[in-house]
Amino acid sequence: MKRFLPIAFVLVLVTLPLWMRDPYYLHMLVTTGIFTIAAMSLNLLLGYNGQLSLGHVAFFGIGAYTSALVSLGFDVDIFDYTIVHDPWPPVLGFFIAILVTGVCGYLIGKLSFKVRGAYFVIVTISFAEVVRLVALNWMDLTQGPLALTNIPPIVLGAKSIGYVSILGKVPSYYLVLGVAALAFLLISRIVHSRYGRAMIALKENESLALACGIDVTKYLVFGAVVSAAMAGAAGSLYAHYIRIVDPEIFMFMNTVTMVIMVITGGKGTLYGPIVGGLIFGILPVGLRVVAGPEVQWIIYGALMIAILLVLPEGIVPAIQRRFGLSAGNESKERPPADKSLVRGEQAL
Amino acid sequence: MEELSQHIANAIILGSSYAILGIGLTLIFGIMRVVNFTHGELYALGGYAAYMVSTVLGLNFFLGLPVSILVGALVGAAIEFILLRRIRTSDMDTGMLVMIGAGIIILNSIQLIWGGVAKSVNTPFSDVPVVVGPVSVSSLRLFVLVAALVLIAATYFLINRTKLGKAMRATFQDPDVASLMGVNIGVIYTATFAIGSALAAAAGALLGPVFLVTPSMGNMAALKAFAIVILGGLGSIPGATIGGFILAFSEEMGAGYISSGYRDAMGFLIIIMVLLIKPTGLFARSERVG
Amino acid sequence: MTAAALDTQNDGLSVNSVAVHFGGLVAISDMTFKTSGCEIVSLIGPNGAGKTTAFNVITGFQRPTHGSVSYRGTPLIGLKPHQVAALGLVRTFQRTSVFATNTVLENLKIGLHRQSQTSLFSAIFALPSERASEVRITAEAWEILEFVGIADRAHQVAGTLPYGEQRLLGVALALAGKPSMLLLDEPVSGMNPTETSNFLRLLRALRARNIGILLVEHDVPLVMEISDRIVVLNYGRIIAEGSPAEIQNNPEVIAAYLGQGATLA
Numbered sequence: 001m002k003r004f005l006p007i008a009f010v011l012v013l014v015t016l017p018l019w020m021r022d023p024y025y026l027h028m029l030v031t032t033g034i035f036t037i038a039a040m041s042l043n044l045l046l047g048y049n050g051q052l053s054l055g056h057v058a059f060f061g062i063g064a065y066t067s068a069l070v071s072l073g074f075d076v077d078i079f080d081y082t083i084v085h086d087p088w089p090p091v092l093g094f095f096i097a098i099l100v101t102g103v104c105g106y107l108i109g110k111l112s113f114k115v116r117g118a119y120f121v122i123v124t125i126s127f128a129e130v131v132r133l134v135a136l137n138w139m140d141l142t143q144g145p146l147a148l149t150n151i152p153p154i155v156l157g158a159k160s161i162g163y164v165s166i167l168g169k170v171p172s173y174y175l176v177l178g179v180a181a182l183a184f185l186l187i188s189r190i191v192h193s194r195y196g197r198a199m200i201a202l203k204e205n206e207s208l209a210l211a212c213g214i215d216v217t218k219y220l221v222f223g224a225v226v227s228a229a230m231a232g233a234a235g236s237l238y239a240h241y242i243r244i245v246d247p248e249i250f251m252f253m254n255t256v257t258m259v260i261m262v263i264t265g266g267k268g269t270l271y272g273p274i275v276g277g278l279i280f281g282i283l284p285v286g287l288r289v290v291a292g293p294e295v296q297w298i299i300y301g302a303l304m305i306a307i308l309l310v311l312p313e314g315i316v317p318a319i320q321r322r323f324g325l326s327a328g329n330e331s332k333e334r335p336p337a338d339k340s341l342v343r344g345e346q347a348l
Numbered sequence: 349m350e351e352l353s354q355h356i357a358n359a360i361i362l363g364s365s366y367a368i369l370g371i372g373l374t375l376i377f378g379i380m381r382v383v384n385f386t387h388g389e390l391y392a393l394g395g396y397a398a399y400m401v402s403t404v405l406g407l408n409f410f411l412g413l414p415v416s417i418l419v420g421a422l423v424g425a426a427i428e429f430i431l432l433r434r435i436r437t438s439d440m441d442t443g444m445l446v447m448i449g450a451g452i453i454i455l456n457s458i459q460l461i462w463g464g465v466a467k468s469v470n471t472p473f474s475d476v477p478v479v480v481g482p483v484s485v486s487s488l489r490l491f492v493l494v495a496a497l498v499l500i501a502a503t504y505f506l507i508n509r510t511k512l513g514k515a516m517r518a519t520f521q522d523p524d525v526a527s528l529m530g531v532n533i534g535v536i537y538t539a540t541f542a543i544g545s546a547l548a549a550a551a552g553a554l555l556g557p558v559f560l561v562t563p564s565m566g567n568m569a570a571l572k573a574f575a576i577v578i579l580g581g582l583g584s585i586p587g588a589t590i591g592g593f594i595l596a597f598s599e600e601m602g603a604g605y606i607s608s609g610y611r612d613a614m615g616f617l618i619i620i621m622v623l624l625i626k627p628t629g630l631f632a633r634s635e636r637v638g
Numbered sequence: 639m640t641a642a643a644l645d646t647q648n649d650g651l652s653v654n655s656v657a658v659h660f661g662g663l664v665a666i667s668d669m670t671f672k673t674s675g676c677e678i679v680s681l682i683g684p685n686g687a688g689k690t691t692a693f694n695v696i697t698g699f700q701r702p703t704h705g706s707v708s709y710r711g712t713p714l715i716g717l718k719p720h721q722v723a724a725l726g727l728v729r730t731f732q733r734t735s736v737f738a739t740n741t742v743l744e745n746l747k748i749g750l751h752r753q754s755q756t757s758l759f760s761a762i763f764a765l766p767s768e769r770a771s772e773v774r775i776t777a778e779a780w781e782i783l784e785f786v787g788i789a790d791r792a793h794q795v796a797g798t799l800p801y802g803e804q805r806l807l808g809v810a811l812a813l814a815g816k817p818s819m820l821l822l823d824e825p826v827s828g829m830n831p832t833e834t835s836n837f838l839r840l841l842r843a844l845r846a847r848n849i850g851i852l853l854v855e856h857d858v859p860l861v862m863e864i865s866d867r868i869v870v871l872n873y874g875r876i877i878a879e880g881s882p883a884e885i886q887n888n889p890e891v892i893a894a895y896l897g898q899g900a901t902l903a
Contacts, residue, residue, distance in 0.1 A: 052441045111620075115623050117440060118383045118440065121383060122578065122619060122623070123619065125571065126615075126616035126617075126620055127616075127620065129571060129613070129616050130616045130617065133610060133616075189761060189762045189764060190762065193768065194751060194756060194761070194772075195761055197747055197748050198748070198751055201748045201751075204738065205737055205738075207699065207719070208734065208735070208736070208811070210698075210719035210720045211697065211720075211729050211730075211731070211812075212748060212749050212751055212814070212815055213723040213728075213751055213752040215720045256448060259445065292460075294459045294460040295460065297456040298452070298456045298457060298460070300452065301448075301450070301451075301452035301456070302453060304448075304449040305431065305446050305449040305453075308435070308445055308446050308449070
């Protein structure tokens, strides 16, 4: 049963455009998918590293702007120099966005982890706000509130086999699905490796992790880099799908959306952000019939508070407990039958 | 030189209101160790209360301030009572997120009730500015300065000369010991949150008429409040006061001599710099939270 | 070993004139002692004497105001805790000694972190080298659990273990760091007599493996029974040092403890 559920889920997702034709719903799914990738990246930082970063949208937005600028080209004057960049293929923009946000993640990680707890939260929010103000004011580069428009869609392919332009809802859906699947697999592999163990250890008990020889700063920064790069990837997908990027992307509300997705789904679990992403991607569709945007947000706020008070670990762990599903295969592990691995010590 | 003194005058006026905002947050943050993400929304509520009193209901403008303070205190007490009590034992992240949720609810309620269009608050002051040497200030701004200074003094008096203030200070030092000495911590927490929120609302009521009243005025205010508290050190009223003026000065000088678009960035830059260089703030003796 | 013999040795811990001041408070005023590679040394003293602070200084969690510490000739002051651990000096903690929300087996795998060097690339792509490394780590984890005696708890969540077994897990975690010297901070507090005597056997087995042990303990009879040497702290300074027999008869030590109501018999 446990193995069946994810497979069924994947099948549903893969075949979805075949039986769901309504373009509005498809659009919702694409944007939900993009935000879910960002939520997964936030989950790595929040759920596994234990750091509440409320500036995460900065990486998303930097990824979007980077990818857009790479594919649109720009020319700016910095002091006395003029930098001109000709448009490059958008797919390059995608990879450069990942690189740039990864580097930002490294810098922010190194700087921000000198402070912890509440102060770290405040620093991350401040960082996001500074980025927003730069995007708003550096009109030379970003067009400020006039937005970057006509961003070209991603084009995949090669000379020999031909090109396909990811334009429109269905191709975008599959692109986002593909990237989301890769992101999920990446996080899953990291979490189950010794890297994941180190991250969980330092979240759980930092002094003890240090005493075990775990370089806490290194793994915090590692989490920040991967998390930022993944958010940047999501941002790039956003830029080439919506094809308009403006400083509103940096709004605190977007960070809150990602945070709500992670928290309600279940931070520190692999499926949490997906469940949270689906709920908060689909809810607006249902609610919009009965309630305006303000009421929707009031409901989200109340829902988040309710989950935090009643199910603080999130929905996925609660379901796991209810149905007795354990998180891993470990309970089946037994001591090695091959005693040659045990070097002849007498047990006490 | 003239321009400079004008900037200085503006900074002093702005700083006095910032100081109130910061003092409110440093009390809450310092005594309750809660990262209060509703502080900005209380500031906005204060602005809207002044708007309601003066523009909508047409009452005496000077009633706006006390009404805002009352609204702030009541809403603050309600938040503390309904939400914060439940999560006192949870970890800090949960507390922060619950506060964010509450902030979202308040923000969107404001937007729902009053809409997104900026509102202006009617004031009885004339537009003719008061000129003192090279400096000219509107009468409204003079009132704001005076009112803010009075509030700062009142808060100082409350904290340092009353029994309630003494209990609050004891709780700040060590809640366990304070409770052993007979202080009802629950009451103190509610009072602290109410007072802090009331101060935020007061700041909103003072600055609302100066600028405009919009639903999003709280966002910026919240972050500036954090900048002030971090600058001045957690739980330090003198620190928050001076921090408020320092922030106002940086904004005025930055906007005047560098670029006005980045005015609001000053607060954030201060936060980032202070936390990286001297995390305990300029004045605090207490340790890092969290 | 006599103190004189120790001076010529360099295979242990060497603490020299360490002082720790917190503002006006003197946690440690002047601490100097040495240990050799394979003996059990106990640090005892009334509460607040500075024992845990000494641990924190030695293992890099606290900078001393003065003084130096070296281990096998390598200076320790200024190193970060994970670097000290990498030198072979591993400590346990008095409280929160385990990763409470993980299972016992997972705890050990975390403790074995330094024993594997898998690169990120091989981890992400699940290369054979990573697989092999994981198998080896798991096997070693089981081995240590059996050595310490809590293998039957392997899949239990660490925070739900009885307190005495949590302390054993804490020691197991420390062993996973392949220490040449263990610093145990009140390991038997909360243990019943059976657990305590099992623990003593564990300590002897460790000493037989040439692992030096520095022990902070309040349980004086246990300290008398197991220690090769005892260092007595009071008010942040060392008031006596020697074999259990010498300490038992030291008038200053008796005076320091008489106020606490403990007996040294």
